[in-house]
Amino acid sequence: MNPEAWELPASDPGWERMRDAGQLAGRPVVYLPAVDSTNTYALSPVLRGAAAGTLIVAETQTAGRGRLGRQWLSPPGCGLYLSLLLRPALSGEALPRVTLAAGVAVCLAVEQATGLQPKLKWPNDILLDGKKAGGILTETAGMAPGAAEPRPLVVVGIGVNVNTPAALFPGPLAAHATSLLAAAGRPFARSLILTALAAEVERAVAALEQGRWPEILRQWRARDGTRGRALSWVTPGRKTVRGESLGIDDQGLLHIRDAEGRIHAVLSGDLQLVSGGAHAHSRA
Ligand code: BT5
Numbered sequence: 344m345n346p347e348a349w350e351l352p353a354s355d356p357g358w359e360r361m362r363d364a365g366q367l368a369g370r371p372v373v374y375l376p377a378v379d380s381t382n383t384y385a386l387s388p389v390l391r392g393a394a395a396g397t398l399i400v401a402e403t404q405t406a407g408r409g410r411l412g413r414q415w416l417s418p419p420g421c422g423l424y425l426s427l428l429l430r431p432a433l434s435g436e437a438l439p440r441v442t443l444a445a446g447v448a449v450c451l452a453v454e455q456a457t458g459l460q461p462k463l464k465w466p467n468d469i470l471l472d473g474k475k476a477g478g479i480l481t482e483t484a485g486m487a488p489g490a491a492e493p494r495p496l497v498v499v500g501i502g503v504n505v506n507t508p509a510a511l512f513p514g515p516l517a518a519h520a521t522s523l524l525a526a527a528g529r530p531f532a533r534s535l536i537l538t539a540l541a542a543e544v545e546r547a548v549a550a551l552e553q554g555r556w557p558e559i560l561r562q563w564r565a566r567d568g569t570r571g572r573a574l575s576w577v578t579p580g581r582k583t584v585r586g587e588s589l590g591i592d593d594q595g596l597l598h599i600r601d602a603e604g605r606i607h608a609v610l611s612g613d614l615q616l617v618s619g620g621a622h623a624h625s626r627a
Pocket of ligand 1 (some may be wrong): 379380381382383404406407408409410411413414415416417423424425426467468475476477478480500501502504505516519520521606
């Protein structure tokens with residue numbers, strides 16, 4: 344898009360209030376002008392004992408992380424880079440479900456705050472126009488020390504390209520990354536999206552705690568951006584499987600049907616959309 348066709352919001356009073364007061368809609372916020380990674384910070388001893396619901400928010404990350412040590416590009420001032428600390432009553436095996444629930448929550452929050460309708464790409468991508476506008480990295484730090492009822496600390500890390508100009512995505516990323524700005528043609532107040540995000544993620548994880556996984560599954564499937572599309576999956580054993588996405592099963596695993604009609608349940612590996620021009624890339 345023409346970079347002159349938009350201007351950043353003159354001000355985001357909610358963002359400034361959050362930064363100055365260290366809270367947002369009643370929840371504690373640790374605001375960091377710059378950090379290596381909000382997830383790394385959230386998991387560090389500095390935050391031992393922080394209340395569930397605490398948000399770590401950075402203006403920029405110098406070593407923002409994707410999965411498997413990959414990088415998350417975090418230019419200053421234009422994106423949301425946050426970690427939400429939770430101590431849900433969930434077992435470690437439920438962690439992949441937290442990522443799927445958070446994906447639904449990010450979509451709901453972006454829908455509410457902007458009117459855009461993001462889609463999901465298994466397991467953790469937020470798509471707009473078939474390109475990646477956000478990603479989720481869920482991590483845990485075992486048991487919370489000193490808690491009356493020990494619960495694992497769960498850190499839900501979320502990156503969303505809000506007002507990121509398309510020109511800021513470097514070469515290889517340019518073809519498959521986008522932002523809310525690029526999709527809508529106008530900028531958004533990050534504080535509004537952040538407020539909705541924190542509330543929706545908490546709500547979605549509470550739904551898991553209450554045994555409402557089928558509800559999350561339904562909401563995820565309603566936003567599945569790759570179902571029926573051709574995918575290329577590089578298995579952990581480095582074999583490439585091409586086939587059609589059949590969507591996610593009741594456990595939250597992605598199913599792919601190959602040309603011979605065999606069905607593969609995807610647990611991990613590289614996953615790429617290969618049809619329709621749009622090209623999003625992910626690794627589970
Ligand atoms: C993810 O990993 O998508 C998880 C991203 C989570 C980022 C948040 S930011 C706050 C918190 N603190 C952190 O340190 N991390 C979390 P993955 O599926 O592995 O995707 C990573 C890949 O996405 C990269 O290898 C690039 O190809 C691409 N990518 C990197 N930065 C991007 C961006 N800003 N927008 C779109 N795609 C990007």
